[in-house]
Amino acid sequence: MEIDRFQVLRTDASGMPLEWIGYQEAAKLYHLEQVAYSCGSPLFVLRGGYNARTGKRSVIEVNSILATFGSPGNGYRIDQGYTPPLNNPALFRRDNHLCLYCGQRFFQRDLSRDHVTPLSQGGLDHWNNVVTSCKRCNNHKAGHTPEQAGVQLLAIPFTPTHAEYVYLQGRRVLSDQMEFLRAHFPRKSPLHQRLD
Secondary structure: HHHOOEEEEEEEEEOEEEEEEEEHHHHHHHOOOOOOEEEEEEEEEEEEEEEEOOEEEEEHHHHHHHHOOOOOOOOOOOOOOOOOOOOHHHHHHOOOOOOOOOOOOOOHHHEEEEEEHHHHHHHOOOOOHHHEHHHHHHHHHOOHHHHHOOOOOOOOOOOHHHHHHHHHOOOOOOOHHHHHOOOOOOOOOHHHHHHH
């Protein structure tokens, strides 16, 4: 098993998702006694050295979800006004790697960020104004709105909540982590339908 393949979902003590961390960071949190509790499935067992006095070996069992004391170490402000940073990998995952003009699924390398209202027409580089587009559709639309270009937008863009953004940032989300994250998505989140 490749230990670096798996990510641990870090939450605060109340269970609010914060970020993805690797096994090294998880071990550090255990060592610093910042883990409030763990849940989810066991991912790995880390074995350390032997205690000279007791002869016992140090062992840390890392589960897929760790609740920690304190605030997130990544600088995220998780409040009502929080807007996650916009980046293409998260955008493409939000839109399920579908071009929201032609409806076809593409590899990430064949996708681009399209501004529904183009920047040249006063549009913003914001979650609510960007969609995933294949390069062909993006070139066809160019500096026009969908109406001006004669194309139809297949889904309405939205700004993900923090829990949704944490999901979008995950590399390989395990089923127990997905279930945990989905419980924190808004009831009407478009991601519920895209993940079914």
